[in-house]
Amino acid sequence: xxxxxxxxxxxxxxxxxxxxxxxxxxxxxxxxxxxxxxxxxxxxxxxxxxxxxxxxxxxxxxxxxxxxxxxxxxxxxxxxxxxxxxxxxxxxxxxxxxxxxxxxxxxxxxxxxxxxxxxxxxxxxxxxxxxxxxxxxxxxxxxxxxxxxxxxxxxxxxxxxxxxxxxxxxxxxxxxxxxxxxxxxxxxxxxxxxxxxxxxxxxxxxxxxxxxxxxxxxxxxxxxxxxxxxxxxxxxxxxxxxxxxxxxxxxxxxxxxxxxxxxxxxxxxxxxxxxxxxxxxxxxxxxxxxxxxxxxxxxxxxxxxxxxxxxxxxxxxxxxxxxxxxx
Amino acid sequence: xxxxxxxxxxxxxxxxxxxxxxxxxxxxxxxxxxxxxxxxxxxxxxxxxxxxxxxxxxxxxxxxxxxxxxxxxxxxxxxxxxxxxxxxxxxxxxxxxxxxxxxxxxxxxxxxxxxxxxxxxxxxxxxxxxxxxxxxxxxxxxxxxxxxxxxxxxxxxxxxxxxxxxxxxxxxxxxxxxxxxxxxxxxxxxxxxxxxxxxxxxxxxxxxxxxxxxxxxxxxxxxxxxxxxxxxxxxxxxxxxxxxxxxxxxxxxxxxxxxxxxxxxxxxxxxxxxxxxxxxxxxxxxxxxxxxxxxxxxxxxxxxxxxxxxxxxxxxxxxxxxxxxxxxxxxxx
Amino acid sequence: xxxxxxxxxxxxxxxxxxxxxxxxxxxxxxxxxxxxxxxxxxxxxxxxxxxxxxxxxxxxxxxxxxxxxxxxxxxxxxxxxxxxxxxxxxxxxxxxxxxxxxxxxxxxxxxxxxxxxxxxxxxxxxxxxxxxxxxxxxxxxxxxxxxxxxxxxxxxxxxxxxxxxxxxxxxxxxxxxxxxxxxxxxxxxxxxxxxxxxxxxxxxxxxxxxxxxxxxxxxxxxxxxxxxxxxxxxxxxxxxxxxxxxxxxxxxxxxxxxxxxxxxxxxxxxxxxxxxxxxxxxxxxxxxxxxxxxxxxxxxxxxxxxxxxxxxxxxxxxx
Numbered sequence: 001x002x003x004x005x006x007x008x009x010x011x012x013x014x015x016x017x018x019x020x021x022x023x024x025x026x027x028x029x030x031x032x033x034x035x036x037x038x039x040x041x042x043x044x045x046x047x048x049x050x051x052x053x054x055x056x057x058x059x060x061x062x063x064x065x066x067x068x069x070x071x072x073x074x075x076x077x078x079x080x081x082x083x084x085x086x087x088x089x090x091x092x093x094x095x096x097x098x099x100x101x102x103x104x105x106x107x108x109x110x111x112x113x114x115x116x117x118x119x120x121x122x123x124x125x126x127x128x129x130x131x132x133x134x135x136x137x138x139x140x141x142x143x144x145x146x147x148x149x150x151x152x153x154x155x156x157x158x159x160x161x162x163x164x165x166x167x168x169x170x171x172x173x174x175x176x177x178x179x180x181x182x183x184x185x186x187x188x189x190x191x192x193x194x195x196x197x198x199x200x201x202x203x204x205x206x207x208x209x210x211x212x213x214x215x216x217x218x219x220x221x222x223x224x225x226x227x228x229x230x231x232x233x234x235x236x237x238x239x240x241x242x243x244x245x246x247x248x249x250x251x252x253x254x255x256x257x258x259x260x261x262x263x264x265x266x267x268x269x270x271x272x273x274x275x276x277x278x279x280x281x282x283x284x285x286x287x288x289x290x291x292x293x294x295x296x297x298x299x300x301x302x303x304x305x306x307x308x309x310x311x312x313x314x315x316x317x318x319x320x321x322x323x324x325x326x327x
Numbered sequence: 328x329x330x331x332x333x334x335x336x337x338x339x340x341x342x343x344x345x346x347x348x349x350x351x352x353x354x355x356x357x358x359x360x361x362x363x364x365x366x367x368x369x370x371x372x373x374x375x376x377x378x379x380x381x382x383x384x385x386x387x388x389x390x391x392x393x394x395x396x397x398x399x400x401x402x403x404x405x406x407x408x409x410x411x412x413x414x415x416x417x418x419x420x421x422x423x424x425x426x427x428x429x430x431x432x433x434x435x436x437x438x439x440x441x442x443x444x445x446x447x448x449x450x451x452x453x454x455x456x457x458x459x460x461x462x463x464x465x466x467x468x469x470x471x472x473x474x475x476x477x478x479x480x481x482x483x484x485x486x487x488x489x490x491x492x493x494x495x496x497x498x499x500x501x502x503x504x505x506x507x508x509x510x511x512x513x514x515x516x517x518x519x520x521x522x523x524x525x526x527x528x529x530x531x532x533x534x535x536x537x538x539x540x541x542x543x544x545x546x547x548x549x550x551x552x553x554x555x556x557x558x559x560x561x562x563x564x565x566x567x568x569x570x571x572x573x574x575x576x577x578x579x580x581x582x583x584x585x586x587x588x589x590x591x592x593x594x595x596x597x598x599x600x601x602x603x604x605x606x607x608x609x610x611x612x613x614x615x616x617x618x619x620x621x622x623x624x625x626x627x628x629x630x631x632x633x634x635x636x637x638x639x640x641x642x643x644x645x646x647x648x649x650x651x652x653x654x655x656x657x658x659x660x
Numbered sequence: 661x662x663x664x665x666x667x668x669x670x671x672x673x674x675x676x677x678x679x680x681x682x683x684x685x686x687x688x689x690x691x692x693x694x695x696x697x698x699x700x701x702x703x704x705x706x707x708x709x710x711x712x713x714x715x716x717x718x719x720x721x722x723x724x725x726x727x728x729x730x731x732x733x734x735x736x737x738x739x740x741x742x743x744x745x746x747x748x749x750x751x752x753x754x755x756x757x758x759x760x761x762x763x764x765x766x767x768x769x770x771x772x773x774x775x776x777x778x779x780x781x782x783x784x785x786x787x788x789x790x791x792x793x794x795x796x797x798x799x800x801x802x803x804x805x806x807x808x809x810x811x812x813x814x815x816x817x818x819x820x821x822x823x824x825x826x827x828x829x830x831x832x833x834x835x836x837x838x839x840x841x842x843x844x845x846x847x848x849x850x851x852x853x854x855x856x857x858x859x860x861x862x863x864x865x866x867x868x869x870x871x872x873x874x875x876x877x878x879x880x881x882x883x884x885x886x887x888x889x890x891x892x893x894x895x896x897x898x899x900x901x902x903x904x905x906x907x908x909x910x911x912x913x914x915x916x917x918x919x920x921x922x923x924x925x926x927x928x929x930x931x932x933x934x935x936x937x938x939x940x941x942x943x944x945x946x947x948x949x950x951x952x953x954x955x956x957x958x959x960x961x962x963x964x965x966x967x968x969x970x971x972x973x974x975x976x977x978x979x
Contacts, residue, residue: 125400215856
């Protein structure tokens with residue numbers, strides 16, 4: 001398959017948007033302008049960018065507690081996202097969801113999810129709806145290495161294979177379930193070894209290389225569209241920041257050397273270096289894109305800051321689609 | 328029920344459920360059913376009988392025994408615009424899928440700032456009486472009614488079974504529709520047409536003046552029997568069949584208690600933290616000054632459902648115990 | 661007598677060809693079983709020392725779990741202080757095993773893995789066992805027998821020349837790239853990224869140089885086998901240019917046949933070189949690895965001084 005310059009620029013743009021958004025969110029969080037829990041996607045951008053670039057707008061994605069990158073990757077509105085993360089009325093969820101429940105159903109992003117592994121059954125339900133309607137839309141579910149040890153994930157993967165649904169399972173294996181290394185929680189090293197057990201093909205790609213992720217996703221999605229059922233892609237990746245928040249506090253569960261080693265393989269530096277070498281973009285063009293995205297993110301931050309907090313009267317709104325339950 | 332309704336043809340409780348599914352699937356192409364044994368075999372109790380033959384494998388889906396994924400299938404399909412009916416064979420099995428029900432289905436709309444609706448019906452089967460023991464006999468409705476975002480329905484007769492199921496499926500919220508296993512064979516009048524019994528509206532199945540029994544599910548019938556016993560003793564009991572536990576028709580309860588001044592709540596679920604606790608609390612909040620006696624509760628003891636028929640018989644409330652409960656309320660003051 | 665070394669590539673058998681072709685996955689559990697059987701075979705074959713290269717998945721350590729043997733007769737050790745997840749691992753391990761006096765290797769992987777091993781120990785005597793995808797260099801062989809054959813080779817009881825052949829090799833040199841090599845084939849493909857590394861899209865192929873083109877194998881070299889077959893034992897290779905001309909149909913990955921148009925081909929003699937100009941991506945033994953900028957040039961030379969590939973049948977023959 002041909003990787004055009006347009007695809008490369010698109011991947012780069014998606015990754016920059018995610019990275020700059022997340023860096024800004026991290027600063028707001030450290031500055032106490034952002035309440036609650038914050039799970040940053042920095043380091044893993046190649047996965048969301050590579051997957052989303054291979055999708056059509058009507059394809060659905062299911063997400064995780066580390067879901068900002070997925071929504072940005074799918075084309076999320078940065079001001080609405082930032083406002084939601086800050087608990088403001090103009091946020092995607094009117095301040096009702098926050099970081100862990102951010103969603104945009106118009107973009108077919110089925111929502112971040114605060115329960116590890118819980119997004120998988122829901123995305124499989126979306127895949128069922130696609131098959132039911134007889135369209136060739138595909139549902140992709142992102143999940144971490146921690147999720148594959150949860151029953152809901154197994155149930156969903158098996159169900160998708162048993163019913164031959166148009167789904168793609170994308171594992172973001174960042175080697176840690178919160179603060180515990182994967183080696184302590186699984187007897188196998190490659191999550192993808194389980195794919196055969198579900199009866200679906202599984203591949204490993206370099207999750208720090210957006211082009212590799214794009215290529216594998218394109219193939220898996222084509223397979224799903226053609227009615228050949230689900231596939232499993234394991235992306236070996238890494239998060240630069242803490243499980244929650246930015247800096248590691250308290251228990252130091254991984255070495256600086258390890259973090260630095262992964263940073264030498266940074267997905268954005270990598271694609272910029274390659275595009276410069278291949279003459280796809282000049283340094284000036286890269287700088288222009290970076291400045292534009294930074295301006296977009298700055299604008300999103302200001303939008304969030306200026307947005308009002310929700311009216312307390314809205315607290316009971318949207319518990320039900322039609323009011324009528326007891327309060 | 329009105330006079331014309333009593334002249335309706337008779338249908339079994341289960342037959343009414345099956346008829347509702349057939350008719351609503353004919354009406355709405357977005358409705359499908361999924362769950363263990365739902366497809367080819369028509370469900371272990373037969374409630375999904377004939378659907379796969381008529382509507383095909385995509386609309387009456389046999390799934391793995393994967394309660395979380397079954398509910399997740401319904402949630403995802405509902406978010407994507409379909410109107411799923413997913414089945415968890417026994418109400419006990421709901422516990423296996425509680426994350427998908429309580430943390431996902433119930434909350435998605437709220438967490439998403441109202442950006443979606445979730446027209447999902449989860450059908451299940453509740454209740455003791457079949458010596459099915461502690462993991463296949465529970466009535467867990469109060470746990471579900473406690474979760475904002477869910478609706479909980481428990482029909483007590485064929486008419487309601489059909490009308491409430493149609494309303495549940497047409498509702499844009501996640502609804503737990505719990506049938507009672509011991510009622511499957513009971514017959515009663517039921518219209519042939521597709522009709523709705525609206526959710527959240529209780530049914531006064533017997534008007535009375537001396538005391539109010541608030542009940543639902545299997546105990547609705549037992550309470551009517553108890554009312555007959557009490558009637559022979561000169562006690563005129565009003566029986567309210569709630570039909571829907573969430574949302575609850577508090578208005579009907581309060582209005583009745585204000586008239587009768589005495590109330591006993593009856594359910595098959597265990598007494599502690601059961602629906603009776605909520606109902607009693609609401610009555611004392613809204614009608615304290617009208618009460619002539621403490622609100623009574625007749626319910627199962629705080630134990631798992633036993634297996635042996637003798638033990639199970641002692642566990643499940645019946646007309647006799649209900650009558651005793653009402654006498655205690657009436658004799659006081 | 662003798663020391664057997666074992667290298668298992670933990671990454672082999674899991675790439676994108678499981679999606680784009682019918683390649684089977686090779687799980688770590690399968691690899692652990694293979695390593696264990698190779699150890700048993702080596703012990704039975706008389707090795708007094710078995711050295712297993714460590715890897716980040718500890719395949720070797722897991723293979724030894726619960727394995728019973730007479731440790732007075734054979735010492736089995738895990739070696740390798742430097743554990744690296746990249747392909748560099750196989751290369752570094754091969755270097756270390758050579759330094760430790762290993763007489764013969766059992767190696768697990770596909771063509772790509774064996775290329776890495778050859779980069780670390782060019783003339784290693786080895787029994788290459790297939791656990792990869794497009795396997796021309798390693799062959800399908802039971803690991804028990806592979807370990808046994810390696811032990812016989814390591815003992816020196818039979819001259820290497822009688823039980824092994826010297827593999828052909830393609831040496832690559834050029835401005836701006838590190839000296840490199842391939843054991844089976846080097847393809848020049850269109851594009852500017854290595855991406856998911858494997859090759860399955862024949863439309864991007866521009867040139868192909870092979871050491872081996874056997875009709876009964878799969879992968880890019882099977883294309884050459886359709887027009888100019890050359891076995892692993894023959895001296896000589898083939899250089900193809902793709903483009904309008906003769907169309908052949910070949911299995912370029914497991915279960916995946918494609919029509920490929922060949923514009924021209926020429927046979928290569930030992931010592932003969934081919935010069936290739938950028939831009940494009942060089943794929944070594946089936947994996948895109950080196951990106952050539954416009955104007956960048958590499959020289960590829962066919963040689964016959966690669967690893968010693970042990971023939972288990974010859975090694976195990978009695979008399």
